[in-house]
Amino acid sequence: MSLKIDQDHSRFRAIVRGKIRQNLRKYISQGELIGRKGKDLVSIPIPQIDIPRFRFGDKQQGGAGQGDGEPGDPIGGEQGEEGGEGKQAGQGAGEHALEVDVTLDELAAILGEELELPDIQDKGKSKIINAKDRYTGVRRVGPESLRHFRRTYREALKRQIAMGSYSPEKPVIVPIPDDKRYRSWKTEAEPVANAVIIYMMDVSGSMGDEQKEIVRIESFWIDTWLSKQYKGLESRYIIHDAVAREVDRDTFFHTRESGGTMISSAYKLCSQLIDDHYPAEEWNIYPFHFSDGDNWSMDDTLSCVDILKQKLLPRVNMFAYGQVESPYGSGQFIKDLREHFSKDERVITSEIRDKDAIVGSIKEFLGKGN
Numbered sequence: 001m002s003l004k005i006d007q008d009h010s011r012f013r014a015i016v017r018g019k020i021r022q023n024l025r026k027y028i029s030q031g032e033l034i035g036r037k038g039k040d041l042v043s044i045p046i047p048q049i050d051i052p053r054f055r056f057g058d059k060q061q062g063g064a065g066q067g068d069g070e071p072g073d074p075i076g077g078e079q080g081e082e083g084g085e086g087k088q089a090g091q092g093a094g095e096h097a098l099e100v101d102v103t104l105d106e107l108a109a110i111l112g113e114e115l116e117l118p119d120i121q122d123k124g125k126s127k128i129i130n131a132k133d134r135y136t137g138v139r140r141v142g143p144e145s146l147r148h149f150r151r152t153y154r155e156a157l158k159r160q161i162a163m164g165s166y167s168p169e170k171p172v173i174v175p176i177p178d179d180k181r182y183r184s185w186k187t188e189a190e191p192v193a194n195a196v197i198i199y200m201m202d203v204s205g206s207m208g209d210e211q212k213e214i215v216r217i218e219s220f221w222i223d224t225w226l227s228k229q230y231k232g233l234e235s236r237y238i239i240h241d242a243v244a245r246e247v248d249r250d251t252f253f254h255t256r257e258s259g260g261t262m263i264s265s266a267y268k269l270c271s272q273l274i275d276d277h278y279p280a281e282e283w284n285i286y287p288f289h290f291s292d293g294d295n296w297s298m299d300d301t302l303s304c305v306d307i308l309k310q311k312l313l314p315r316v317n318m319f320a321y322g323q324v325e326s327p328y329g330s331g332q333f334i335k336d337l338r339e340h341f342s343k344d345e346r347v348i349t350s351e352i353r354d355k356d357a358i359v360g361s362i363k364e365f366l367g368k369g370n
Helices: 002-022 024-028 106-113 148-165 209-229 251-253 263-277 299-311 333-341 355-366
Strands: 041-046 098-103 129-139 182-191 196-200 234-240 244-247 284-290 320-324 345-353
Touching: 024 129, 024 355, 098 106, 106 209, 182 234, 196 209, 196 263, 209 251, 209 284, 209 355, 234 251, 234 263, 244 263, 263 284, 263 299, 299 333, 320 333, 345 355
Parallel strands: 196 234, 196 284, 284 320, 320 345
Antiparallel strands: 041 098, 129 182, 234 244
């Protein structure tokens, strides 16, 4: 019986996953999911799905009732009490959507399957383990290099006082082997995170609320999917207008700012983070930059190109640039990047017109499995 129930449950979950795939773009573009974690449950409305129910045998069709009437006739009501159009309260049944709970990890897995995203291969040193010795107490035996001198002399003093051999006038303390105390330790293995995503977002005046919302939604799903690929994934967040600064996750997803635009400030800060924290031979590094393509000047754009060539591209797995369409931005930056890096497979660009384009943009960025 238990096996049968498990089979039915698995079949039902497969149906649910199929329905989610059909409406994937709608679920992905929902901004209210931003900020949830991988194991958080999300209620997903699944329309037009048959709920499992008992089915009567041939001899039981029609139920136990007696009298006139046909199957499907309303009980205790007048014929014609149908679902209303919503103008007034009614008595008829309406259309219902079944809500099922799935985790963000499940949604991310469905996203990967639907977009045919490849499993990303870790770098050779991605399984590095740092072994650290932590001193956890004191014991009576151990190597002389770990002798705890203060505790040793304390024990010797206690012993001499108890035996009456200690003289305050001549405070000489002579430890014997039984007085010696040694530090005890425990070796703990600390796994090193093997991938980092560095998100950079333009928050200048030309980036409206709609554009920033698109960036946040796409960044959220990229982060969610890569978190499934890498255990211990680290994320860093940079926002910039004319000046760049690192912020926490909450600030990145909720900030409202304005000002001019100097994209090079973000690229310089990104390079500095890599210099300080992420050796390229040990880390998979994924910078993602989102902007409306409106930079301060061509000189600053050329500075960005130079930073990419000299400092970022030699150390990262790939560099992703997503440009959101804005009525205020010039949109020139993506053209300049494509002009300089059209033959470099490490540089991936994507134009994001609206929320419906988010799923396609994610596939452009991650579909190559860099």
